[in-house]
Amino acid sequence: MDLEADIVVIGGGMAGLVAGIRATEEGMKTVLLRKGQSATAYSSGAIDIIGYLPGGTVPLGSPVEGLQGIASMFPFHPYGLLGFTDATSDTVSKTIVEKVRTAVSWLKATLLGSSIPLFGDIDSNLDAVTVLGTVKPTCMIQETMWPGSLMLDADSVALFAGVRGFPVFNPRMAAQVFLEHQISNRLPPRKAGHHVLDLAPFGNNYNISSIEIARYLDNEDNLSVLAKTLKKQAERIGATHIALPPVLGFNRARENQLALQDLTGAHVFELLSFPPSVPGLRLQRGLETAFVNGGGTLLVGHHAKMESLESNIVKEVTAVGPRRNLKISTKAVVLATGKFIGGGITGTENGIRESVFDLMTVSESFRIATSITPQKLTNTIALTHMGHPLFGSGLSVDPQFRPITAEEVHAAENLYAAGSVLAGYNYPAEKSGLGVAIVTGYMASRNAVDYVKGVSA
């Protein structure tokens, strides 16, 4: 045996890292394998818990409200599973809300001292503004992304500022979309201007990426030019708030935000953006740092390989790295391999498959999907609030988050699953991606830890 662990976590996105950090906190010897990049790093960095009920079109005022709806209508939703306890039915929704609150508060506390403190809680959803100028409900955002009083203060004026040669963000169109949306909802601001900054990070004036700008701004000296122009432009239109693409830095984002606010006198914030997403990467890095600092072993570039499940207990995982194969003995496994982006779930013309253990997969409506053609799980409409069932397919788990077989028994006694590898929720439509990953990662980890403690005792 090359390595010994109490718990092996397969997958290093939000779900896997939450599970890993929690396990180390419980004193478990934890090894986490991350094959490649994760959807977590591609995310906007805003943490959605639940923005719309499944199939719903009304933005939820708070995650709590959404969780209560799920408790009564969608018992097999990953959040719904949290309610399967010995308690009586009238406490189900309370149980769910409390479990989510625990996991979310824990995450917030974990990231408190980091370079990405979070803002928000499950008692209300926030309106976050995107680089398209659209608004979406989300639960928590990094402090640098909070728009402050922009949409509350009747006298607020927004300045959308982009960077010349950075094509992701067009400040003129974003300002227009945002203003049209706010006006039609009779909300502030009444005025929004736009400006394009000549930043030329590292001397480049075209094909600029968000990563390049963030690295550039991680150097304190580079902020002053930006501040000067922003101040002038903000004064030109009387802006009280300045919206920037999320490029304020990897390490110094918060300091830069505060410094810019000082220098311009306006509230400065980062918009939600698309991959490559600096806040997504900040989140990924922040979690990995917390895991490693807590004593966890992180193996990046290693993928877990298993022969299919023969026995009822997983005792060993093989980590395949670039030049080596590591055999890791373990007492429990958390499978957090993500969906199609992460690679936990794959689809061919022959069906939807789980990629590590070849576990049974189900569709969003819990029909066995192992031999359903992916196309059959899609709608004719590209973008719809109903989502595509394909992205709600994955593993079916028992209330302990153990994947189940066609016979409806757990595939292995000590195998738990978390995050987007699970079926039964449609994160692009519901706006629940990172939230489900956090909460299920937290719970799967707790169950795995309990199991390990149980067998060790």
Add this chain to the structure above:
Amino acid sequence: MAKYDVIVIGGGSTGTAVARDCAMRGLKILLLERDDIASATTGACAGMISSGLKYMDEPNIVDMCSDEVVNFKRIARHVMEKNPIITPLLEMSDISSGGNFAEEYSKRAETRDVPPVLFLTPEDSLKIEPTLNPDLIASIYFEEYFISPFALCMLQALDAKQHGADIKTYCEVTDILTKKGSITGLQYFNRITDKMESAKTKAIVNAAGPWAHKIAALAGAKLELRLNKGAHVILDRRVVNVGVIAKAIEGRMIYLFPHENTVLLGTTALDTWEDPDTLVASQDEIEYLLKSMEWVIPSIRDARIIRTMEGVRPLIPTWKIPEGDVTRGYEIIDHEPEGVSGLISFTGGKLVMCRHMAETATDLVCKNLGMESECKTHNEPLPGNSDDVDILALAKEYGVSQHTVERMRARRGSETATILELTCDHPEWKTTICTCEPVIEAELRYAIRATFPQTLNDLRRRVRLGTGPCQGTFCTFKAAAILAEELELSGEDFQLEIVDFLAERWKGKRQSIRGEQIAQEELAQGIYACVGNLDQALEELDYDLKPWEEVL
């Protein structure tokens, strides 16, 4: 009310060719296209301007095709490419029935500047195309020309415009007016102004492809078509070095053709009665093509399928014979004998014949109008075909990658330098907007200003935006912002452009979705739904469902 000598209905290869020919002969022309230039059958075709390979038993058509290749090389070489093609034989019976193919092809090879047909040993075949099934016993080698159907139509339309024609896209003909059996004009709905408009004319050329019978009916004339659906599966890159032709499961011939940055696997041929606007490739068609090609390219399923593409062939109505036996020639029908004077319609034809079809039709129009004229379309170059383009020098001069410049050249020919010149005042326009193709911002701005796109989908046809493996995941919102700036769109219309474009891409992605393309789609949903929240915006945005999106 505007008055025209001739009004052409349809902006596919046929209609744009007719408009160009008529305009070059000095006629006052209006072309009306319901959608965009090359948005229907023409946009779905493989772009092969074939030597007539499939119709070796129709020698006059082979002659015509061969001549047309030579004509295209004269007028449009900048949007053409030549591809070697291999037909591997796994058994003797794989030789297609037209046994005199080699002879007929070789007879005309020299005029087209290609070698005669060669028979290759298995070793030589595999050297040229290592992905072939190693069990082959021999192969047949020849070369064919291809043209970009979008570029050809656009250039024909632009050339017609330069010769004084009015080209109106998004104008759907709704009625044809007649008086005592003669055409007097027509009415159309202008989707840009949202108004009914009309125009006067005594001559209408009906080049509405698979809708031609409906246009004829508007004038009270009769036209029959045999409509035949064809689908392609598009692979993400050039998975083969050369074109490959193979015998399909029921004995038809199918192909794998390099096409721009991709490879086309096609095609099916199914008699169809469906509305061409709602058509999508079926599971059966996709599997038929894969299964058939798998015999000669065993690794074909490892390739990443990016989407499907389908169109309807407006064939000459001959019945009770297989589709493959229907003549690939064309007919021009003058509806005068049935009492509708001034209306002429096309049936049949091919992309390769479009110039020829236009010439014959224009001759007839001129005769009917009592004027003498001479066709010049085969001699005068299309825009952008003037000089050679020095890719290496331009790439160096403007600091743009050679690949980007080469792809630009393949679309714009000698205009490439003009486009790159824009980056002197705007260095930021060197930014790559579509990374798959690639397309830089300068070319998008230029295409918007010079080629009258109304939508992002039109822009796709101009510059191949969003046609690569990512299918618009990363370029849609960027390009939409540029279009919105140039056309001064509202925030709402900017969002609608994004949604419309994604809807059109999804139409082709959905049917074949599998493998990597699912992860790609998760990314797209992540961007546009999860973060952008556009899935929720649809109702607010006043989005109209597309024909293929309607479910009962």
